[in-house]
Amino acid sequence: MTEAELKSASELTRERLIAAAREVFSQNGFQGATVREICRRAEANVAAVNYHFGGKDGLLAEVLNFAPLKALQAANATTSACPRERLQLFIHDFIHMLLDEQHASLQCQIMARELADPTPALDQIVRDAVAPLHEFLGNLLREIGGKSLSEAQLRRSVYSILGQCMFYRNSHPVLLRLNPKLRYDHREINAIAAHIGEFSLAGIAHLAQAD
Amino acid sequence: MTEAELKSASELTRERLIAAAREVFSQNGFQGATVREICRRAEANVAAVNYHFGGKDGLLAEVLNFAPLKALQAANATTSACPRERLQLFIHDFIHMLLDEQHASLQCQIMARELADPTPALDQIVRDAVAPLHEFLGNLLREIGGKSLSEAQLRRSVYSILGQCMFYRNSHPVLLRLNPKLRYDHREINAIAAHIGEFSLAGIAHLAQAD
DNA sequence: TTTACTTTCAAACAGTCGTTTGATACGCTT
DNA sequence: AAGCGTATCAAACGACTGTTTGAAAGTAAA
Known part of the structure; x- marks a missing residue:
């Protein structure tokens, strides 16, 4: 300002x-x-x-602000990269948003917390942020998997990716106890994003070719 | 009794x-x-x-009771099935334990809730239930992926599987709002377990062959 | 039945919560 | 400087919370 x-x-x-x-x-x-x-x-x-x-x-x-999440999707949709690269980019940006403690996007961390424990604002969060996010990711996976993916397979693949990403945030207290020297620095975050990207692309490719 | x-x-x-x-x-x-x-x-x-x-x-x-979780692992370890089948069996049993509302294993649902929000009992939960579970799953994935999986890849693959499973429980309030007619009956639970199994086996196979 | 012990109960305690109040101080125009 | 609407403040309010208390009821052996 x-x-x-x-x-x-x-x-x-x-x-x-x-x-x-x-x-x-x-x-x-x-x-x-x-x-x-x-x-x-x-x-x-x-x-x-x-x-x-x-x-x-x-x-x-007032604290909730979905602009960073929207911006992430908008930036992703306007790149010239191929769908598979766009998925890896999405996962990278999304994981950063969830885990990076420096780059403050606490708004999304708050949102992630409330998803499991309904609050007065959950309906608004789902309507304005979560539903569009699921739809965005669904469309992206459709581009990757093609028409051979059933609607149920597509939906569950969206869940698989989001579930992997959210795990690192939701289970943070546990992971810290299992591995006390764990720190979400840029190197670690990038490695996590790369893993989820590779893991999920292979999973989707398998589902798309299986039938 | x-x-x-x-x-x-x-x-x-x-x-x-x-x-x-x-x-x-x-x-x-x-x-x-x-x-x-x-x-x-x-x-x-x-x-x-x-x-x-x-x-x-x-x-x-007093309410926490890890016996069902231990029993699941013990039963899994004593089958004669191959490692890939054992993984699918594990996911099936684990998802049932987390989602099935009839077959009361509320103890594990309580545990799942507390993982994200530290309580006085979290240290006990991690020591007696979560750490052994991660180790069990890690050993199983090692059998599947072989020696070409690095320790980091193995650990993150464990996270990927647990993350996918826990997503359906942690995000239940959201998924209910996105899909009001969602019910975790046996048919749905089996389909979820099958999806996570296929998705994850493909992901692990890819990681194991990539390098 | 008497005795000693365990379990239940209504009531209250001490603390914290989100919220409200009415007075005080501030910033601004006139 | 006077007046006015806005913003801040210490203090209190009522509704909860987990926990404690001391008396009443129940149980079982002597």
Whole structure:
């Protein structure tokens, strides 16, 4: 923003609250997060959340932002690469979005958490983000697998890819205990993405040729 | 139990509490579950949980039971089937354990929930159930993939399979919204297991031959 | 029946939660 | 400087949470 210095104090606290909420929601989930902790990190009063967002629910809705996920799909659709390369690119970008702690896309990490544990915002998340994502990935796999893939095979292959990606996020606490020196740096993330890409392309190729 | 009529009233309330706790924990997670709701379903007093189990944590530890998961691995290891068939059998049994709502193995569904959201019992779960499971699956994949699979490839292939299986449980709320008529009956569960088996065997075969 | 022990119960406790309140301080126009 | 709408604040509210308490009820041996 070039007009950063024009922002009112009110806008600044709003943004501090959103930033803090992204941290706390992504770390503790919606249920586990407390507005007091969010306000403490934002150096704001406890009442600020209700004043600016109408409540904890309103803050969650404001915090969710599907733009990075949309941008990922848009960028992917406009490349000139072949479908198989586009799948590997998608997996690469998606895994980065889910795991990379530096490159803050906490919004998607929050979303990933809420998928398993319904919150007031789950319907919105599914409608605006998850459904389009599944459709996008389905279309991409259709290009790769051709017409020999049944609708059920296509749908389940989408699940297989998303399941592999989400595993690293959802099971992070477990993987850390199994392998304490695990770190999601760029090298590790790229290796994970490459693995899922190869593994899945082989799986799809097999399904497409089998019948 | 043949000595059911011999059980004291105290033992009966203990068992009612455990059964109720399995339901509530598997539906709402450990955080979301309340001892009052558990006691209400068990038709017991609120203080019963503390009297019999020392607290909510103690009840969780008592509720967790890894016997079904161990039995699955033991049965799998003693078949005379080839490694590829054993993998498909494992996936079939594992998916059934995670998804089948009739055949009550709520213990494993509770465990699956807690993997993403650390609770006081996570260390115990990882040590006694998850680590042996990963090792078991790793050994099985080693038999299938041979020596050409690197340790990293082997480990990530284990993650790929578990990730695909867990996806159907962790993303159940989402999948229900995407496809309201989805039901995890035996036909659907068998189809899911067959898909993951084929998909994964192709992926492993590709990794094993690629280098 | 008396005794000693275990189990249940209603009630309350101490703490945290999200939210509300009414007063105070601020930024702005007039 | 006065006035006005906005934003912040400490404090409290009511509704939960897991847990504790002490009395009542039940159980079984002496």
